[in-house]
Amino acid sequence: MQGTMLYGTRDVRFEDRPEPKITKPTDAIIRLSATCVCGSDLWPYRGIQATVEPTPMGHEYCGIVEEVGKQVRNIRPGQFAVGSFATSDNTCVICSDGYQSSCVQREWLSGAQAPFLRVPLADGTLVPTKDLPPKELIPSLLATSDVLGTGWFAADAANVKPGKTVLVVGDGAVGLLGALSAKQMGAERIIVMSRHASRQKLAREFGASDIVTERGDDGVARIKELTKGIGADSVLECVGTQESMMQAIQSTRPGGYVSYVGVPHGVELNGEQLFFAHVHLHGGPAPVRRYLPELIKLVLNEKINPGKVFDLTLPIDQVAEGYRAMDDRRAIKALLRP
Numbered sequence: 001m002q003g004t005m006l007y008g009t010r011d012v013r014f015e016d017r018p019e020p021k022i023t024k025p026t027d028a029i030i031r032l033s034a035t036c037v038c039g040s041d042l043w044p045y046r047g048i049q050a051t052v053e054p055t056p057m058g059h060e061y062c063g064i065v066e067e068v069g070k071q072v073r074n075i076r077p078g079q080f081a082v083g084s085f086a087t088s089d090n091t092c093v094i095c096s097d098g099y100q101s102s103c104v105q106r107e108w109l110s111g112a113q114a115p116f117l118r119v120p121l122a123d124g125t126l127v128p129t130k131d132l133p134p135k136e137l138i139p140s141l142l143a144t145s146d147v148l149g150t151g152w153f154a155a156d157a158a159n160v161k162p163g164k165t166v167l168v169v170g171d172g173a174v175g176l177l178g179a180l181s182a183k184q185m186g187a188e189r190i191i192v193m194s195r196h197a198s199r200q201k202l203a204r205e206f207g208a209s210d211i212v213t214e215r216g217d218d219g220v221a222r223i224k225e226l227t228k229g230i231g232a233d234s235v236l237e238c239v240g241t242q243e244s245m246m247q248a249i250q251s252t253r254p255g256g257y258v259s260y261v262g263v264p265h266g267v268e269l270n271g272e273q274l275f276f277a278h279v280h281l282h283g284g285p286a287p288v289r290r291y292l293p294e295l296i297k298l299v300l301n302e303k304i305n306p307g308k309v310f311d312l313t314l315p316i317d318q319v320a321e322g323y324r325a326m327d328d329r330r331a332i333k334a335l336l337r338p
């Protein structure tokens with residue numbers, strides 16, 4: 001088969017790769033129905049995170065189970081299944097507490113930008129659907145695998161509740177789906193910070209009530225203006241830079257909640273500033289597995305349409321164009337068809 005490899009800065013290649021095989025009795029092999037490029041793939045693509053050796057890319061996936069190892073009990077060949085970028089046994093004490101992305105047996109999954117994928121710990125990682133889903137729901141089911149799961153965690157970790165005022169920092173796919181998640185959780189007011197017309201439009205479709213285009217101190221001042229001078233109850237930081245993190249913390253009311261789900265790059269917090277901000281901070285790699293059953297159900301019942309974040313669809317051999325389009329911000333998120 002052929003698969004996606006990153007060789008270095010802006011050097012993505014679709015090339016011959018060994019077909020994945022069952023290597024442990026707890027593995028499954030999936031034939032992907034769709035995969036995509038993640039915002040976090042752009043960190044190494046842009047060279048902000050070093051690529052030491054050619055690296056198989058991709059960690060968002062859904063598809064048909066081809067084969068399972070001898071110890072796999074809950075997943076059968078022929079089923080459609082979705083899984084997370086972090087594998088999990090779903091039985092250890094960390095998993096039981098809902099933090100599957102820090103499972104004691106966790107592996108970071110990669111190599112999903114390809115037609116086939118080996119999924120370790122298949123029983124704990126994959127969530128199968130009862131029937132094969134209709135084709136038109138595949139993009140939304142793919143979204144549950146990471147980008148929606150992460151946006152949902154952002155909203156949950158920021159304690160979004162009915163009636164609350166929510167601020168989303170970041171208008172990437174995760175931020176936009178953070179707005180969708182906040183809407184589902186009953187937020188009364190959802191403010192999204194965005195300067196891009198197409199992203200603002202999608203944010204409104206997903207439930208944003210206000211759009212703020214200012215950034216930095218002006219951005220904070222605008223949020224205070226919109227919240228009677230006190231700040232938002234729940235703030236979702238969906239970028240991972242120093243500027244976005246400070247924007248988030250300073251826009252939160254004392255006693256409010258900040259979640260952070262963008263992989264931080266160069267973020268450093270000042271202890272004294274943090275002390276007097278008086279906010280709850282909670283984030284990390286989203287435990288997508290915790291939310292998958294619920295999110296898959298919402299998609300299958302057509303209550304939500306998170307697949308709308310894919311504004312570019314390419315055959316997988318054009319994966320390099322998907323990276324370019326996202327790097328240039330010509331596309332919000334690129335879906336790849338194997």
Ligand SMILES: [Zn+2]
Pocket residue numbers: 088089090091092093094095096100102103104105
């Ligand atoms: Zn576990």
